[in-house]
Amino acid sequence: MTNPLTSLMTMLLKRLRYIIALLGSMTILLVLYIQNSAVFFFTCKRAQRASHICLEDRGNSSWFSERYKPTVPLLLNSTNSELHANIFSWWNELQHVPNVANYTEVVNQLFSLFPDEEHYSDAGPDRCRTCAVVGNSGNLLGSNYGQLIDSYDFVIRINKGPTENYEMDVGSKTTHRILYPESAVDLNDNTHLVLLPFKVLDMQWLISAFTTKKITQTYKEVPSTIKASKDKVMILHPEFMRYVHDNWAEGHGRYPSTGFLALIFALHICDKVNVFGFGANSNGNWHHYFDETLASFESSSHGGDFEIQTINHLNQENKISMYKGLT
Template sequence: RSADRPWWAGGVGSGGSGGMAMRCSLRTWVLLGSLALLFLTSLLFSLSLRGGGSLPYLDPPSWEELRRVKLVPSYTGSHRLAPPGGALLKTCACHRCVGDPGVSDWFDENYDPDISPVWTRNNIQLPSDVYYWWVMLQPQFKPHSIQQVLSQLFQVIPGHSPYGTWDQGRCLRCAVVGNSGNLQGSGYGRAIDGHGFIMRMNLAPTVGYEEDVGSRTTHHFMYPESAKNLAANVSFVLVPFKTLDLLWITSALSTGQIRRSSKVGHSLSSRRRQVQIYNPAFFKYIHDRWTRHHGRYPSTGMLVLFFALHVCDEVNVFGFGADSRGNWHHYWEQNRYAGEFRKTGVHDADFEAHIINLLVKAKKITVFP
């Protein structure tokens, strides 16, 4: 009897509707199967492209890219975008520009134009990891409020960066001049003086050595212990290692109450607008991205070199490394112990030389031997 049949068996009066339901169900399964096959085919095709070609938009962002923080929006970073047609974008009017993307994948992966090398009001707040790394470079016995110290300092010196955004019509050529004895007899003086920015470090005398090292200076990078009086038109870039260094420069520019082992006198107070403070976040950026934690922290030479790579269009390097006989000493002295720093582990001179060689191969700097 029909009453004893299951609901799906169908009777004389429901045979048409039951068959139609089964046909619709079959069509649904066929449609779903086709969609699944299409999805798998598309997925396999995408994976094959990722394995055989360089299509960066198919690659997920790395963890480093996800956690990257733009510490200072002083550069827009827009020059990284390639124009339509695949042509390389020119970021300056020089023959070769530091900021031009697409020349070296290694450089582009590590170079971040959004990090300012100068400590200003805009980036006064350091990320916690940067701050603790910085204060441990030279631990101090009496901690100070870093925010209060910087607020006082920026009442004395300009609290903004003097370096603007990339200008495609500009060609700012910079010379980074080290203190190596290989400058002796080089005759590079005129070539060095022909640059727009000329950056020197620590003692670096020029009087009496003009033929080899030049006579002009626009930026001088110093620690408090190595600081000296500079010409009125030279920017004094302080490389601080602790809060006490910031207290010292504030005092040297105002009251003069805090004395250090440097030779800077009260004359510094008349040139406040020429003082800049090296950004600890930029310091750590070099340590993380470029020297890769080799040594306790980068050498002054590396700090100045990467400062130039972030503010200049063309960078030329003089006076780095040992002399032609393998001796490590300054061009103004013969110091038999000048290479002892290579044994301390504070700086890794060999790895830094390796980075410089990579920058040369990447066509980002030119080293004059």
């Protein structure tokens, strides 16, 4: 005969095990809930901060909408390399030297060597990519913008503008450098070489710089090679250059300046664009932060005065933020 006390103890032990198992399950569920809530909270906070960064400059602007063309090809690849006759004619007239090469053959060779893909096609309402476009104006000296510039996702620099010995004012980070053969400098492995082609020979130089190293002369002496990552090479599309000239520079000058092209390029690939090192000094002239040679905007081929007016208008329309440094 079963002892009543033993049966009672057995029943109590079963209930205790059940309660312990239930409490354990509830504890695990509570921990998972807290963890997921924390992840959700901090993700939302990051998203809110990102949205604030990117959304603060968005807004309706008929002036901007009339000029901005989201469908324009930014970078050349094999699928968009065929140029309309009017685009090719305009671009071909920019060349300082005769075009003796076949454009189609050169393009085919380009994309047998360099990445042939569509870049920056990931635009969407949830993306928040920040850009710093760093010009070469002397007003950067003494600005202490370096740390701020380095905080951006993309830091786009122009031609030969150096960072070494100027880090306090211009930063040290470079994700993209827009250049052409006559302004070529060596790049580190983390930097995209963005070729600004004014002529077919520029594309040939790019091929040569990574292969035969035979091209040493365009309309002036150029480096036969360049230190850069072949996997990070990009080529601005001639149609994009024409678009910037027509829509943004409104035909002023023969062609847009490298800095102006870099700025409009940033407007197409980034959600927040801040601009450093642009503009003339108080006398209407400018000099590079790395040399003291003065130049006049009015005497260039770029319609510099009108470009600056357009940049200031973009700032007024809250499409960019201008950091004017010291003037």
